[in-house]
Amino acid sequence: MGTSTTHNDTQHAKQLGNGTSETSASDIQLSGDELLLSADSEVTPTLSVVMPTLNEEGGIAQCIEWVKAALEDMQIYGEVVVADSSTDRTPEIAEENGAVVIEPDGKGYGYAYLYAFDNVRGDYIAMGDADCTYDFKELPKLLNMVRSGEADMAMGSRLEGEILPGSMPPLHEHVGNPLLTKFLNVFYGAGVSDAHSGMRVFTRDAWETMDCSSSGMEFASEMIMEAGAKDLEIAEKPITYHPREGEANLESFPDGWRHVRFMLVNAPGYLFSAPGFGLSVVGVLALVLAWTGLEIGGAQFGIHTGIGGGLLTLAGFQLMLFGAFSTVSSDPVRGASDPFTTWFTKRISLERGATIGSLVFLAGLAYGGYLAVTWVTSGFSALPIAVADVVATVAVVLGLQMVFGSFLLGSLSQ
Structure with missing residues (x-):
């Protein structure tokens, strides 16, 4: 990469933003490879896509290709930031495909996102798992809602969209996710249909407003809780949920309990005051x-x-x-x-x-x-x-x- 790549990125950015004397901006069609920026690029990305990875060598390359397709569709510059804690070839494959790979200095699903969000450069941030369950080609419809001002955070709803066979255990689809979503909507006024969808797009300002700090799996809940409590606008679009590539890192009951516990201890009015008032009356x-x-x-x-x-x-x-x-x-x-x-x-x-x-x-x-x-x-x-x-x-x-x-x-x- 180096100086030549940086110079080309800058030239493309000028053309894409302002047009040239020979070619109008509407005639320029850059490929996904050209729109995916390297770590040393002088061009500021519009969109930063963050993927936390733990031994995802089976799916990371496909996910990055989907991001490239989305960037090409939207004709915007972007970066893929992989927060990696793998012991397999995930980081090497990610770098080979144009991603910026960083290694968090702490453990946990939430911490990987917290660390990565501190290192992104885009005005808009997207997040999603690198196991091929989320098709990043669907990012444009989420980003468009945020860029238009319709929402501070846009989420892909699996429960309102399509869940392909073998993608989600029936217990998660019909009990776990709907129940946790109901809790979040009642306790925090989130107003969403799929609170634990991992595919989200939001503005940098919205992220700073949420002020999240959880390092574990409950990070996904905390984002929605903070957004709802701070009156950020959340919108959804149906998405397709795919079977994952590789071994699952989710433990249904322990991780589900972590979400419930986190929601309850952060809503003392529902945990203590409301039952206490009812008992007293x-x-x-x-x-x-x-x-x-x-x-x-x-x-x-x-x-x-x-x-x-x-x-x-x-x-x-x-x-x-x-x-x-x-x-x-x-x-x-x-x-x-x-x-x-x-x-x-x-x-x-x-x-x-x-x-x-x-x-x-x-x-x-x-x-x-x-x-x-x-x-x-x-x-x-x-x-x-x-x-x-x-x-x-x-x-x-x-x-x-x-x-x-x-x-x-x-x-x-x-």
Whole structure:
């Protein structure tokens, strides 16, 4: 390559962008080989295509040829950046076919992308696996949506497109991917049909806005989570999913659990606050019914209802505290924004929370003391209403939770 190749690339770029005195730009048709830039080219690529590889010698050459075909179709300059951790001939084959090969200094699927994205030069970035499951000749329809401003990130949807026989296990196609997609849409408002499609195109600005950091397989989820949480526009086009070349590196259940775990811990509102609020409402309602003796449809609610309601109230309040703690102590993609968490983290200082908790604690203690005095003064003959004991106990415990929760929140906020 060297000086001659760099000079030719520059000349072609001038012709492609501005035309020449002899030939108009519309008459110029460069081949994919001419449009695929080397690492030392002075021409800035429009599109950078990133492929993480781990022993993909069976498919890498075909994938690069597909990228060349896409560049030729669009008549834009591009580069293929291969983030390689292989022990086979993958890097040699990639270089022979015109790719820029880099070796990440860390491990993991996500880290390979993070490392590569720091080394790309294009204004638009595409990503996809190098195992021939994604046909990179379909890149133009995704890039066009991003270049036109229709989307910040465009994704190829396998579930809305065609999945060729032998390309995806039925468990992934009908259970795993739809379920994980549903989680992402509910928790993060992604609004996509195939959240774990690996074929994506996005702007450099969108990538910087997403601010991803996961090094493992959950990186694919994190991109969608960050995009949804930060109101980036995501669009999809149907694509064809092909059988892979070579050995699969995906472990269905461990990798699936990593995605679910990552989604849950980054959405404390759904993991803690929402269930906690629901349990608290049911618990308080049960306590009130048991304490007041109200009947519904002839049904009476006694001590067992009161005990159950007390347990639900305490458990629900504790879960809501967990939601507040996790929102403050970590940096979740989607922090809890329910009224309790907002009130507890934004409006309640340590002193105010401890004061409120102390008042609830003292009220429960006073009510319990009143019940005890009533029992003693009756000569130990008139037992207090059992549900009243439960109410007093719940108030004492809630007060303690509030006091010590306020101190913990104060220490986490520092």
